[in-house]
């Protein structure tokens with residue numbers, strides 16, 4: 001059995017997790033599109049861009065993947081094994097509503113000309129002011145006879161306006177296009193401006209958007225692109241679906257009475273603790289359970305960050321203790337590690353929870369090294385902690401930073417790590433069984449051969465492949481790998 005990774009169409013760059021199943025069960029991962037490096041990446045993962053087919057049936061090898069797609073379908077049809085089908089989940093959708101609140105449909109009905117679109121120079125059609133918004137078997141707009149009775153744009157004779165309005169899904173399908181050019185009074189947008197801004201770099205929303213709103217929005221954009229009004233036909237470059245916060249495992253709802261009121265939390269702990277806790281509660285793409293103790297913990301952490309800063313601000317750093325050199329280096333390294341970690345977690349994965357945890361670690365180090373590190377190193381670590389926590393807890397960090405430096409934190413650049421301070425004191429040891437990669441473990445750079453062997457033997461996936469057998473021979477290459485040979 002082979003785990004298919006035949007990425008015939010280009011898909012966004014994969015990450016390791018996509019192949020967790022194949023790796024866990026040791027299934028071969030076959031590369032079927034030749035990438036820039038024909039031998040494959042060092043990690044053995046498939047190429048997901050466009051390219052020439054390899055390792056496929058001989059008649060398809062060497063074809064560009066998108067051409068091969070059609071050729072493969074034709075082959076399957078000739079073999080009687082399958083046929084081309086187009087799948088879609090876009091359901092029938094009625095956009096007109098008998099409601100007041102909605103965009104008027106710009107159509108006029110003329111007894112002579114039939115259905116006539118309102119010409120461009122009369123757009124947009126504005127809602128009339130009315131007294132009674134309740135529908136009475138027809139749209140509330142029908143009662144606004146002054147508005148309904150109009151002139152046919154085509155023949156100039158008496159005509160009536162359409163009284164239904166558009167469903168709100170229409171608005172949510174293209175608002176992001178209008179946002180790019182919101183003050184344009186001549187047209188919905190200037191194509192040159194949209195060329196600059198579209199597509200939306202990042203879409204964030206709940207999973208409930210996936211089946212309706214996102215399909216409609218994409219449908220609109222594809223239709224607008226086909227009509228020549230838009231240069232992109234995919235509106236959102238990246239989608240992130242956040243998880244739901246539950247309480248005691250249950251969805252929060254008024255009827256269950258288990259809703260956590262943000263106001264109560266803000267009143268008790270302040271907005272910083274409330275916000276930081278919500279971001280700290282778990283990986284943002286996963287559901288997480290609310291915990292009152294958790295808010296308390298984050299509140300204590302922020303209080304400690306502020307208190308340490310306030311205490312240090314009262315001391316004369318220049319004239320103060322220079323501290324122990326090793327402790328200074330340790331703390332400065334930790335601060336640089338935190339910069340690197342927080343920046344990466346936020347940029348690449350929205351992993352605010354692990355970012356906040358890194359700043360917590362830094363603050364723990366400040367506490368631990370308080371009596372050995374110099375005031376300068378402590379000040380750098382605390383300034384860094386405030387800068388890194390600013391997006392999550394802007395009030396308390398701004399205050400702490402001002403106490404330390406007299407500067408406004410929001411005017412400062414995002415900190416950058418000093419590469420020289422990022423020297424890794426660990427590395428990833430490749431663990432092999434009979435010459436095959438079975439696991440990787442993090443080991444200390446100065447670990448002895450015995451320690452490396454022990455670390456490799458203890459690796460979970462090495463254990464699985466040893467199946468209880470005693471090693472015949474163990475080859476240790478420090479800085480690289482351990483190969484365990486069994487019979």
Ligand SMILES: [Zn+2]
Pocket residue numbers: 110111112113114152153154155156157159
């Ligand atoms: Zn007419």
